[in-house]
Amino acid sequence: MKKVLIVGQTLELGRTEEVYGRGFSAAGCEVKHFIWKEAEPTLFSRSLGYRVAWRVAWQLLARSANQKMIEITNQFKPDLTFVIGPNLVQPSTIQALQQHSLVFVFFTDNPLDHHHTHSNVWVRRGLPLWDAVFIWSQKLAEKLIYQGVKKVLFHSFCSDMQYHFPKRQANPIYDVAFIGNWDASRKREQYLKAISHYQLGIWGSDYWITHCRETSLKNCCKGMCTYEEIPEILGSAKIGLNILRPQNETGHNIRTFEIPVSGTLMLSERSQDLLNLFEEDREAVYFSSPDELKQKVEYLLQNPNLIQFIADAGYKKALTHTITERVAEIASLYEQLKSTHMEAYS
Structure with a gap:
């Protein structure tokens, strides 16, 4: 060829x-x-x-x-x-x-x-x-x-290792970073609302301002980011959040690799394909409801050593993809x- x-x-x-x-x-x-x-x-x-x-x-x-x-x-x-x-x-x-x-x-x-x-x-x-x-x-x-x-x-x-790699901050600004646009299903709103009382950063289109109904999220919106800025954003947070669009619920998305290859712990909505790609509670952490997301964030923030352990294992796995x-x-x-x-x- x-x-x-x-x-x-x-x-x-x-x-x-x-x-x-x-x-x-x-x-x-x-x-x-x-x-x-x-x-x-x-x-x-x-x-x-x-x-x-x-x-x-x-x-x-x-x-x-x-x-x-x-x-x-x-x-x-x-x-x-x-x-x-x-x-x-x-x-x-x-x-x-x-x-x-x-x-x-x-x-x-x-x-x-x-x-x-x-x-x-x-x-x-x-x-x-x-x-x-x-x-x-x-x-x-x-x-x-x-x-x-x-x-x-x-x-x-x-994983796109040419542009995405660890850029960790010694003292992360955010507890959780989410990179993704507003979605008409409003599922992302409901998940993010559950953790809006933490230091949450949301990067995406201005639909988060003009279409989002959850007022608690308005001040979390940081605007769009470029492809090259992703490692810096994820490096500014203790946890990288992945919420699947409805069409990706049977599989996974590109964020599946962008988060772990940046050396950040991936906290993702659960799907069978994701579980097959990154082992649960060893290479990534998963949730299936807003309540479970809230519980996982609370537990992880209380256990920084666990965050580091899972982030390191997820990074190693991302390097094989x-x-x-x-x-x-x-x-x-x-x-x-x-x-x-x-x-x-x-």
């Missing part, structure tokens, strides 16, 4: 497509990116007119971008095309890309969710066409296999499938 085409929405630092681009390049591959925002900027316009057009005629708007992708593939001739979030990929485009390479997809959202930002008719029609489907939830992987998708693999997120390992998994499957295809046509 010498040449890899990565298809994604943006090359913003820390985005999955950007991280995997660095990972494949470090593995010695020639990497080319196809970016939807560059191919068809109107697809991402914030104007009201374009938002209405998106709802009504998104397929029409995306077709020209699909053709551009096919043209780039014809010129670049990749060995592997790796698609991140395929919401804009026509099913016929998958088949066109397969004329040159194996085509893998990594779903960073739930393709079985009918929310328009997670799935659509193209996503559902394309599911059986991919050479391999990677997804961050074991339960979703099982559902996709049950629906007849030919090759599905659980593929967790990973890097982009290097993830790219190696993809390369191994590529070689396996390539060999199978060659045997089929020999």
Whole structure:
């Protein structure tokens, strides 16, 4: 596998497509990116007119971008095309890309969710066409296999050690730090309300100010943070909090690795995938209700040595889940499938 085409929405630092681009390049591959925002900027316009057009005629708007992708593939001739979030990929485009390479997809959202930002008719029609489907939830992987998708693999997120590493403060300002946007389910509000009497810091969009109903959280909001600022923020707290969005409840999220690889104890909402990744009460601490969260915070703050012990163990485990390992998994499957295809046509 010498040449890899990565298809994604943006090359913003820390985005999955950007991280995997660095990972494949470090593995010695020639990497080319196809970016939807560059191919068809109107697809991402914030104007009201374009938002209405998106709802009504998104397929029409995306077709020209699909053709551009096919043209780039014809010129670049990749060995592997790796698609991140395929919401804009026509099913016929998958088949066109397969004329040159194996085509893998990594779903960073739930393709079985009918929310328009997670799935659509193209996503559902394309599911059986991919050479391999990677997804961050074991339960979703099982559902996709049950629906007849030919090759599905659980593929967790990973630690980005180039930008995330321990930056611990000798005297942390916060008891608990939470990095994450406000969520319309209001579940995050309820969890954070339960621990608002502690030194709590919340980093996320201004929706925490404009949409949050819990007044006790208003003074905790610190605004947005950059990808590079995450270690400093987590280093300023004794505990890093992870509250899953509803769509991630069957699996995990990127915070699963950002917190422990920064050397901070991860206190996370409980899920089976998280329990499989980080051992409970040894490499991370878990909760399943606001009351349990409150009890765990209280207990941990009374036991600083335990915080340090679990944080150290979580950090060591996070070091085994890097982009290097993830790219190696993809390369191994590529070689396996390539060999199978060659045997089929020999």
